[in-house]
Amino acid sequence: MGSLCNTYFENENVSLKDYYSENIYTWCTNCGNYGIAAATKRALVAENIVPKDTFMCFDIGCNGNGSDKIGGYRLHGLHGRVIPVATGAALANRKMTVIASGGDGATLSEGIGHLVHAIRSNYNITFLMHNNCNYGLTTGQASASTRPGIPMNSSPDGTTADTMNFMNFVLSLGASFAARTFSGNVDQMTEVIRAGIRHIGFSVVEILQNCPTYNKDTTHEWYQNRVYDTIELNDFDNTNLDSALNISKDMSERIATGILYVNPNSVPFDQRLENRKGYTTELVDEVKSYNNVSQELFSRFV
Amino acid sequence: MNPSEIKRFSIKFGGESGQGINSLGEILAKALKNSGYKIFGYREYPSLIRGGYASYQIDIANDSINSSSQFCDILVCSSRRSVYQYLRDLRPHGLLIHTLTAVSFKPEEQEFIKLNNIRVKYIDALTLAKEQGGNALMSNMILLGALSEIVGLDLAAVEHIVSEQFADKPKLLEIDLKCLKVGHELNIADYPLTYIKHEGWHESKIITGNHAIALGAISAGARAYYSYPMTPASSILTYLAETSHESGMLVKQAEDEITAAQMTLGSMHMGTRAFTGTSGGGFDLMTETISLAGIIETPIVLVLAQRPGPATGLPTWTSAGDLNLAIHAGHGEFPRIVLSASDFESAYSLIQHAFDLAEKFQTAVVLLTEKQIAEGLYNVKDLPQDLEINRYLLTDNGQTEKAGLRRYEFTEDGISPRWLPGSDLPQYNANGDEHDEIGDVNEEALNAKLIAKKRMKKIELIKQTFPEPILYGDNDVDITFVGWGSVKPVVNDIRNLLSQNNSDLKINYLHYDYLFPLKTEKLLEILKTAERPVLIENNYLGQLGHLITAETGFKFNEKLLKYDGRPFFIEDILNFINSSTNG
Ligand SMILES: Cc1ncc(C[n+]2csc(CCOP(=O)(O)OP(=O)(O)O)c2C)c(N)n1
Numbered sequence: 104m105g106s107l108c109n110t111y112f113e114n115e116n117v118s119l120k121d122y123y124s125e126n127i128y129t130w131c132t133n134c135g136n137y138g139i140a141a142a143t144k145r146a147l148v149a150e151n152i153v154p155k156d157t158f159m160c161f162d163i164g165c166n167g168n169g170s171d172k173i174g175g176y177r178l179h180g181l182h183g184r185v186i187p188v189a190t191g192a193a194l195a196n197r198k199m200t201v202i203a204s205g206g207d208g209a210t211l212s213e214g215i216g217h218l219v220h221a222i223r224s225n226y227n228i229t230f231l232m233h234n235n236c237n238y239g240l241t242t243g244q245a246s247a248s249t250r251p252g253i254p255m256n257s258s259p260d261g262t263t264a265d266t267m268n269f270m271n272f273v274l275s276l277g278a279s280f281a282a283r284t285f286s287g288n289v290d291q292m293t294e295v296i297r298a299g300i301r302h303i304g305f306s307v308v309e310i311l312q313n314c315p316t317y318n319k320d321t322t323h324e325w326y327q328n329r330v331y332d333t334i335e336l337n338d339f340d341n342t343n344l345d346s347a348l349n350i351s352k353d354m355s356e357r358i359a360t361g362i363l364y365v366n367p368n369s370v371p372f373d374q375r376l377e378n379r380k381g382y383t384t385e386l387v388d389e390v391k392s393y394n395n396v397s398q399e400l401f402s403r404f405v
Numbered sequence: 406m407n408p409s410e411i412k413r414f415s416i417k418f419g420g421e422s423g424q425g426i427n428s429l430g431e432i433l434a435k436a437l438k439n440s441g442y443k444i445f446g447y448r449e450y451p452s453l454i455r456g457g458y459a460s461y462q463i464d465i466a467n468d469s470i471n472s473s474s475q476f477c478d479i480l481v482c483s484s485r486r487s488v489y490q491y492l493r494d495l496r497p498h499g500l501l502i503h504t505l506t507a508v509s510f511k512p513e514e515q516e517f518i519k520l521n522n523i524r525v526k527y528i529d530a531l532t533l534a535k536e537q538g539g540n541a542l543m544s545n546m547i548l549l550g551a552l553s554e555i556v557g558l559d560l561a562a563v564e565h566i567v568s569e570q571f572a573d574k575p576k577l578l579e580i581d582l583k584c585l586k587v588g589h590e591l592n593i594a595d596y597p598l599t600y601i602k603h604e605g606w607h608e609s610k611i612i613t614g615n616h617a618i619a620l621g622a623i624s625a626g627a628r629a630y631y632s633y634p635m636t637p638a639s640s641i642l643t644y645l646a647e648t649s650h651e652s653g654m655l656v657k658q659a660e661d662e663i664t665a666a667q668m669t670l671g672s673m674h675m676g677t678r679a680f681t682g683t684s685g686g687g688f689d690l691m692t693e694t695i696s697l698a699g700i701i702e703t704p705i706v707l708v709l710a711q712r713p714g715p716a717t718g719l720p721t722w723t724s725a726g727d728l729n730l731a732i733h734a735g736h737g738e739f740p741r742i743v744l745s746a747s748d749f750e751s752a753y754s755l756i757q758h759a760f761d762l763a764e765k766f767q768t769a770v771v772l773l774t775e776k777q778i779a780e781g782l783y784n785v786k787d788l789p790q791d792l793e794i795n796r797y798l799l800t801d802n803g804q805t806e807k808a809g810l811r812r813y814e815f816t817e818d819g820i821s822p823r824w825l826p827g828s829d830l831p832q833y834n835a836n837g838d839e840h841d842e843i844g845d846v847n848e849e850a851l852n853a854k855l856i857a858k859k860r861m862k863k864i865e866l867i868k869q870t871f872p873e874p875i876l877y878g879d880n881d882v883d884i885t886f887v888g889w890g891s892v893k894p895v896v897n898d899i900r901n902l903l904s905q906n907n908s909d910l911k912i913n914y915l916h917y918d919y920l921f922p923l924k925t926e927k928l929l930e931i932l933k934t935a936e937r938p939v940l941i942e943n944n945y946l947g948q949l950g951h952l953i954t955a956e957t958g959f960k961f962n963e964k965l966l967k968y969d970g971r972p973f974f975i976e977d978i979l980n981f982i983n984s985s986t987n988g
Pocket of ligand 1: 163164165166167182205206207208209210233235237238239240241246
């Protein structure tokens with residue numbers, strides 16, 4: 104990775120300015136979200152996806168406050184619910200590129216059930232998990248990914264519950280695509296998001312995000328000194344789930360990033376539906392009278 | 406009119422859950438219907454898989470009926486518990502058939518049997534079935550055979566249904582048919598049916614209210630259903646899944662009701678027609694989604710199949726106790742629509758209107774039903790007429806002009822132009838945070854006021870679009886009932902019974918399908934001259950009554966409320982009329 108690809112800015116059908124918004128960002132200075140927003144736009148342009156074909160869903164949190172700072176169709180929903188609303192949308196029109204964003208607070212608390220079942224169902228969307236190890240928007244409470252012993256808003260003596268390793272959890276569920284990246288590395292983020300978009304199935308992208316205001320523990324510099332790209336490893340096979348599980352464990356010394364796992368045989372949810380096999384249309388195209396069907400079904404009653 | 410003058414015949418099967426009571430009732434119901442009789446089926450069962458007591462009652466009348474009687478003429482029991490549970494539901498001169506080698510009645514029960522001239526007949530169904538090579542379940546066939554002889558039903562009609570039902574098990578079918586014959590030859594009593602047989606009625610169907618909702622939705626182009634199992638909504642999910650190969654509908658059992666509601670909203674937002682269904686407990690979990698639909702102005706349709714709460718309450722019983730829930734669910738102020746089904750036809754039509762209204766007014770529509778409707782077994786000939794499908798989208802007429810388009814435009818009537826993601830029109834943000842006309846976050850006081858006003862304006866327009874409540878019966882009557890939901894067919898059946906009996910007492914009934922926002926013009930007009938207005942509801946509070954009072958100041962002096970998990974039976978209403986007019 105690394106070499107700047109010019110399709111990040113200008114592509115056949117779309118350029119970066121098409122995703123431009125005049126609205127002024129409301130994030131803190133040096134927030135990881137700036138890099139994430141830039142990488143998301145670049146990835147969409149590099150994949151040549153025009154804004155009208157993009158549907159971005161945002162959870163509630165600092166990440167969600169970016170919902171009106173980017174082009175494309177968008178939905179800014181409820182805390183913890185970004186995955187189900189995005190999957191419902193994606194199933195209705197598979198031609199749209201659907202990207203869901205949510206924080207670690209939302210994803211690992213209110214939304215954790217949705218995450219588990221979305222992985223099982225393998226809905227074809229890309230999920231960007233903004234892991235800044237705290238509740239940013241509600242001013243710095245601990246989340247399930249906050250490390251032990253760190254005083255946080257509302258837990259001055261540190262958290263009393265053990266820390267979750269998000270990527271390891273996701274892999275333990277057999278996600279069909281699992282990548283980890285760092286908000287300080289826009290190029291890697293861009294490539295990883297692109298791969299997530301291209302992957303057919305539920306693509307989980309964990310973004311290790313610095314939070315300059317409330318997370319004084321795992322800062323930008325802290326990550327910078329620890330992350331490495333698995334692409335640099337000679338013998339890492341990212342189609343091997345066990346290797347991925349293994350390499351995802353370390354979250355304190357050497358932190359693996361890049362595409363940690365891809366299931367080459369991923370079958371997305373919509374292709375698992377026996378009754379939809381052979382349909383070339385989308386649910387949004389199919390709204391019309393089915394009186395013939397209901398009459399036929401009615402006639403089968405005794 | 407005295408309850409003993411009711412022109413109806415009722416047969417009840419009682420037993421434990423797991424004894425095949427349901428299929429016993431179903432076979433007889435279908436055989437009766439195929440022979441030309443108009444029927445209505447009612448099931449009671451506990452929230453458990455084995456044991457307890459369950460029943461299946463079939464009411465027969467000369468005209469179309471859509472309600473049950475509390476009492477029956479023939480009671481067939483295959484468990485001890487059900488004998489004691491249902492004995493007192495027998496009408497005078499009724500017949501009790503049971504399969505228990507030894508029953509001992511308490512003195513009060515013996516007294517009841519004697520006083521009411523109840524005949525008690527024992528059939529050793531198990532032994533008879535075994536003699537034919539059958540098992541415990543096949544003793545049901547002995548009972549069916551006996552029963553068809555008792556009521557003078559052609560055995561061939563029963564054999565036909567049984568043969569269809571067990572066609573895939575030819576060996577067992579042979580024994581079933583033998584058992585039917587043996588039962589038929591028992592000749593234990595005579596209760597010949599004297600009701601009108603209707604020409605061509607064998608073509609009618611026996612079908613539940615949940616089937617009506619499912620078929621109505623299929624016909625209206627619903628392409629996705631997301632749900633989580635909960636009685637009495639579950640059979641919508643089951644049926645839509647079973648028919649998904651024919652309909653092509655995406656049917657998903659979600660991991661919970663929050664997910665079901667959110668997926669529905671996502672699919673609707675993208676532009677297909679999708680819906681969800683649940684009961685009160687699941688609906689509680691959907692309320693945040695309703696609130697979101699309110700602010701992003703995305704249509705959503707939710708079926709709320711009521712059963713008695715609070716909490717798990719009485720899972721398999723009926724209630725109309727969630728009107729308040731439907732009206733108030735979700736935080737914040739936003740327009741919403743609440744409709745209520747009352748029978749098969751209205752369930753089929755209203756789910757279609759729900760989609761239409763949701764898309765027209767870009768908001769949440771809740772369709773209420775009750776266990777009594779959801780699982781009530783209606784005898785109907787045809788599906789109602791479909792509602793024409795309109796999507797109310799800007800792009801319906803091929804709009805391509807982008808200039809000046811604002812998804813949340815502050816329009817005169819409050820309805821803003823809507824177009825779908827994927828359209829080549831300006832992309833917008835459906836923002837659950839308060840926003841301006843294009844969907845961007847906006848916390849200014851003036852904008853907050855203007856957009857709230859814009860959304861709330863829709864309420865007036867919805868009211869104008871809504872039909873007035875329907876008045877059944879003449880204007881000049883002794884009692885005017887006002888209600889909603891499954892009370893409609895019961896009161897109307899009573900109206901018919903009264904007029905058939907040339908009763909001096911006359912009633913009419915004002916019925917609400919369109920509950921919220923509440924229309925009150927016609928109601929007030931009728932109340933002005935009504936002799937005795939009576940509120941009738943299947944709940945404790947009289948929730949529609951409260952809504953009427955809140956809207957108009959009118960208070961009902963008389964209320965007929967029932968909140969024991971049972972639907973209104975015709976006797977409930979007759980007794981009310983009798984006690985209040987005689988005394
Ligand atoms: C149902 C509900 N509960 C609580 C909140 C308050 N709330 C807003 S954002 C947030 C947490 C945000 O943390 P995270 O998801 O990690 O996102 P971040 O702000 O860090 O990007 C909470 C609890 C809410 N909006 N809705």
